[in-house]
Amino acid sequence: xxxCIKCNLPETHETITFxxxxxxxxxxQHLFKASAINWEQxxxxxxxxxxxxxxxxxxxxxxxxxxxxxxxxxxxxxxxEYGVKPLVVRFDHGFLRPNLEENVKRTVRRLGVDILTFxxxxxxxxxxxxxxxxxxxxxxxxxxxxIFSYPMHLAIEKNIPLIIWGEPSAEYTAYYDYKQSEEVDExxxxxxxxLGITSEDMFIRLGGKVDxxxxxxxTYPPLKELRRIGYRSVCLGSYIPWDVKKxxxxxxxxxxxxxxxxxxxxxxxxxxxxxxxxxxxxDYIKFxxxxxxxPTHLVALDVRNGRISKEExxxxxxxxxxxxxxxxxxxxxxxxxxxxxxxxxxxxHQVSPYVHDPSRTQPGNALQDTERWSKEGPMDRADAEVQIxxxxxxxx
Amino acid sequence: MSALTVGIVxxxxxxxxxxxxxxxxxxxxxxxxxEPGDTDACSHLILPGVGAFGFCAEKLTRSGLLPxxxxxxxxxGKPLLGICVGMQLMADFSEELGRHAGLGWxxxxxxxxHHDAERGIRVPHVGWDDVLFKQSLGLFAEGExxxxxxxxxxxxxxxxxxxxxxxxxxxxxxxAIVRRGNILAVQFHPEKSQTAGMRLIESFLAMQPNA
Amino acid sequence: MLKxxxxxxxxIKEKAYDAATRAILVVTKNYDQVSDVGDxxxxxxxxxxxxxxxxxxxxxxxxxxxxxxxxxxxIERLASETFMPLAVGGGVTQLDDFALLLERGADKVSINAAxxxxxSLISRAAERFGSQCVIVSIDFRxxxxxxxxxxxxxxxxxxxxxxxxxxxxxAADSGAGEILLTDADRDGTGVGLNxxxxxxxxxxxxxxxxxxxxxxxxxxxxxxxxxxxxxxxxAGTFFCFRDQNPMQTRAHVRSAGIPIRLxx
Numbered sequence: 001x002x003x004c005i006k007c008n009l010p011e012t013h014e015t016i017t018f019x020x021x022x023x024x025x026x027x028x029q030h031l032f033k034a035s036a037i038n039w040e041q042x043x044x045x046x047x048x049x050x051x052x053x054x055x056x057x058x059x060x061x062x063x064x065x066x067x068x069x070x071x072x073x074x075x076x077x078x079x080x081e082y083g084v085k086p087l088v089v090r091f092d093h094g095f096l097r098p099n100l101e102e103n104v105k106r107t108v109r110r111l112g113v114d115i116l117t118f119x120x121x122x123x124x125x126x127x128x129x130x131x132x133x134x135x136x137x138x139x140x141x142x143x144x145x146x147i148f149s150y151p152m153h154l155a156i157e158k159n160i161p162l163i164i165w166g167e168p169s170a171e172y173t174a175y176y177d178y179k180q181s182e183e184v185d186e187x188x189x190x191x192x193x194x195l196g197i198t199s200e201d202m203f204i205r206l207g208g209k210v211d212x213x214x215x216x217x218x219t220y221p222p223l224k225e226l227r228r229i230g231y232r233s234v235c236l237g238s239y240i241p242w243d244v245k246k247x248x249x250x251x252x253x254x255x256x257x258x259x260x261x262x263x264x265x266x267x268x269x270x271x272x273x274x275x276x277x278x279x280x281x282x283d284y285i286k287f288x289x290x291x292x293x294x295p296t297h298l299v300a301l302d303v304r305n306g307r308i309s310k311e312e313x314x315x316x317x318x319x320x321x322x323x324x325x326x327x328x329x330x331x332x333x334x335x336x337x338x339x340x341x342x343x344x345x346x347x348x349h350q351v352s353p354y355v356h357d358p359s360r361t362q363p364g365n366a367l368q369d370t371e372r373w374s375k376e377g378p379m380d381r382a383d384a385e386v387q388i389x390x391x392x393x394x395x396x
Numbered sequence: 397m398s399a400l401t402v403g404i405v406x407x408x409x410x411x412x413x414x415x416x417x418x419x420x421x422x423x424x425x426x427x428x429x430x431e432p433g434d435t436d437a438c439s440h441l442i443l444p445g446v447g448a449f450g451f452c453a454e455k456l457t458r459s460g461l462l463p464x465x466x467x468x469x470x471x472x473g474k475p476l477l478g479i480c481v482g483m484q485l486m487a488d489f490s491e492e493l494g495r496h497a498g499l500g501w502x503x504x505x506x507x508x509x510h511h512d513a514e515r516g517i518r519v520p521h522v523g524w525d526d527v528l529f530k531q532s533l534g535l536f537a538e539g540e541x542x543x544x545x546x547x548x549x550x551x552x553x554x555x556x557x558x559x560x561x562x563x564x565x566x567x568x569x570x571x572a573i574v575r576r577g578n579i580l581a582v583q584f585h586p587e588k589s590q591t592a593g594m595r596l597i598e599s600f601l602a603m604q605p606n607a
Numbered sequence: 608m609l610k611x612x613x614x615x616x617x618x619i620k621e622k623a624y625d626a627a628t629r630a631i632l633v634v635t636k637n638y639d640q641v642s643d644v645g646d647x648x649x650x651x652x653x654x655x656x657x658x659x660x661x662x663x664x665x666x667x668x669x670x671x672x673x674x675x676x677x678x679x680x681x682i683e684r685l686a687s688e689t690f691m692p693l694a695v696g697g698g699v700t701q702l703d704d705f706a707l708l709l710e711r712g713a714d715k716v717s718i719n720a721a722x723x724x725x726x727s728l729i730s731r732a733a734e735r736f737g738s739q740c741v742i743v744s745i746d747f748r749x750x751x752x753x754x755x756x757x758x759x760x761x762x763x764x765x766x767x768x769x770x771x772x773x774x775x776x777x778a779a780d781s782g783a784g785e786i787l788l789t790d791a792d793r794d795g796t797g798v799g800l801n802x803x804x805x806x807x808x809x810x811x812x813x814x815x816x817x818x819x820x821x822x823x824x825x826x827x828x829x830x831x832x833x834x835x836x837x838x839x840x841x842a843g844t845f846f847c848f849r850d851q852n853p854m855q856t857r858a859h860v861r862s863a864g865i866p867i868r869l870x871x
Contacts, residue, residue: 011862014855014858015858017861191852196847198645212625352824352825
């Protein structure tokens with residue numbers, strides 16, 4: 001596989017292209033971010049934005065929040081820098097880890113903010129996970145769409161027009177670049193968040209066999225309604241230069257935020273993706289499809305920021321990447337598949353030129369908090385089969 | 397932007413809907429010009445055009461709107477944007493399926509593009525192609541190269557030197573954008589060219605009338 | 608330099624959902640097995656956000672356009688909610704159908720069986736609307752017995768009695784602006800485009816060729832452009848059932864050194 005000569009990301013990384021020197025566009029976006037943006041001016045724009053909305057509504061802004069490093073930093077920054085009164089909104093995807101919950105409790109108590117959490121219908125979540133895994137090789141459709149739609153509904157309902165997100169996608173992919181300010185709107189939702197499927201499409205893909213009302217949390221609200229409240233939905237990372245390592249240190253220091261181990265990730269990256277106990281499975285699927293995964297991604301970031309050498313990075317990748325996560329067993333229960341089926345399905349989504357060889361997969365280590373994860377609500381195989389059979393009938 | 401009312405000439409030859417949509421999405425008001433009197437309330441006019449030159453020219457004449465357009469554009473100096481065949485109609489003449497006289501507002505002649513198998517040139521010229529800005533125009537700087545969506549077999553050449561704002565190349569060089577005072581004409585479809593197209597429309601709407 | 612095009616192909620069928628009949632986006636396999644994948648307007652907006660170069664919308668119900676009010680309304684809505692070049696086909700049999708669709712917002716109209724039945728329709732349409740509005744869509748299959756690639760019509764059910772390269776040449780000579788070439792055997796299978804036939808047709812005509820049928824991985828698009836000489840590659844199933852979208856595919860194509868639009 002062709003790789004970036006600087007950060008080593010492979011050609012199977014979404015939206016990657018290489019310039020005439022073999023350097024990838026993500027590296028070049030980083031260079032642009034570091035050298036060609038007037039961050040002072042951007043910060044001033046943020047000051048003006050905050051001033052525009054402040055004090056006029058029940059809450060100065062709405063902060064979509066997971067409790068991970070990015071949203072925690074964003075919330076901390078807004079409260080400390082601007083003294084705003086935010087409404088913190090959480091979408092519970094169903095797999096929130098214990099340490100994360102403690103982090104959230106600690107954060108919101110130390111900062112003093114109102115927080116709302118929404119947990120959608122688990123039975124619907126299961127159907128959605130299975131359908132999106134079958135058809136897109138990514139079981140997190142409910143999470144991607146819920147996280148980005150649900151806060152917008154709440155913004156309309158509670159009349160909080162200013163919504164502030166964390167990291168800009170330009171940091172990791174080229175769906176957007178740093179030249180423009182990344183509006184977190186319906187276009188972005190359609191561009192890559194929803195995997196090319198809206199809730200209306202999902203209704204049809206499920207054969208119309210679901211109550212359309214159950215899909216509301218995953219539906220982006222109509223532009224008309226958002227315009228009515230004068231909405232602005234932006235990334236904090238469009239106004240201040242994003243640096244996850246530095247920011248993680250800040251929240252550890254200021255809020256006592258604690259990192260966690262993630263399956264098949266080097267221990268020194270304990271600030272990344274600690275929210276979800278299905279993260280290991282997510283990363284494993286990515287490896288099956290694209291031949292690289294979380295360690296490569298993390299090392300690439302560090303290489304770009306000059307924090308690690310390529311050789312050291314390679315060593316970490318070789319040791320940790322592509323292993324079978326023990327949490328896969330729980331995932332299979334939740335989704336109603338056998339491991340053989342899981343592999344078969346994942347492999348239909350391979351991205352050329354990568355070809356996966358399952359025989360080379362090594363087992364990975366289990367996490368310490370596995371016992372504390374809820375195992376409630378395994379999928380009824382008969383229900384899963386309805387979707388599986390329909391999918392199978394379409395294969396070659 | 398909100399004070400602007402853009403009249404889109406409705407002579408039953410062109411994708412009116414997309415043009416209306418594009419104009420409204422940049423914040424201006426769009427109205428159809430179907431009767432001569434409709435031009436009065438408009439600050440800007442757009443002449444779309446899809447189809448063979450002769451067919452469009454005849455439709456325009458038969459619509460009875462030409463005098464009102466001439467009055468608005470040539471006398472009152474309201475900015476006019478010609479799109480695709482709308483641009484070609486403003487040339488001196490066209491050679492598409494016979495020789496047809498144009499309105500002569502931007503000069504030049506419309507001749508066929510030719511295929512060249514060796515260089516991989518096919519006709520019609522369909523798809524996204526880069527336009528080189530020889531002069532600045534609104535939001536576009538001189539020297540900028542931007543992709544727009546083209547779909548045509550005939551193109552303008554020979555417009556007066558100072559009038560050529562943007563060029564494109566497909567087998568030969570041709571004028572992609574010409575401007576003569578308050579008249580702007582583009583060969584590509586800005587209403588189909590997404591972000592670049594919107595910038596072009598915004599640049600057009602920023603043009604002032606010159607009476 | 609003219610850029611190559613990545614063109615999502617939207618197949619439309621009318622079906623009953625929620626006790627109401629509506630236009631549904633579907634994908635097919637070998638022009639036969641139909642799977643429902645979404646709402647046409649929703650999908651068109653998604654493709655637009657994903658910077659697809661243009662859209663092809665084909666009505667695969669055998670219903671004449673002139674009387675298909677739901678379809679015409681859908682096209683009108685589509686054209687007014689998106690800013691992308693739009694080609695529409697399916698059930699087009701006469702010149703007035705062209706006018707109807709263009710009026711509703713289509714930029715180009717595609718004809719298939721009607722052109723085979725009466726090639727003068729191609730020249731008449733080109734004369735009135737310009738060739739750039741006229742796409743001749745050609746579906747073909749391999750006839751193993753006769754060792755020929757034969758033109759099929761009516762959703763690849765009827766042998767039209769013509770060889771594909773020959774018909775493509777005649778269609779281009781009659782005034783077609785573009786040829787949309789689809790291998791019915793590869794449709795929805797993901798095994799890759801028919802590069803041999805694509806190449807033969809591209810060499811035989813001077814108009815742009817859009818190749819379709821069988822895209823399974825991004826590399827197939829690259830092959831379609833480089834090996835078959837297609838100016839456009841159209842895909843239906845590819846974007847629906849894989850973790851791939853036009854922006855990812857586009858990056859892959861660009862990385863292979865092929866000129867393609869990248870602006871965001």
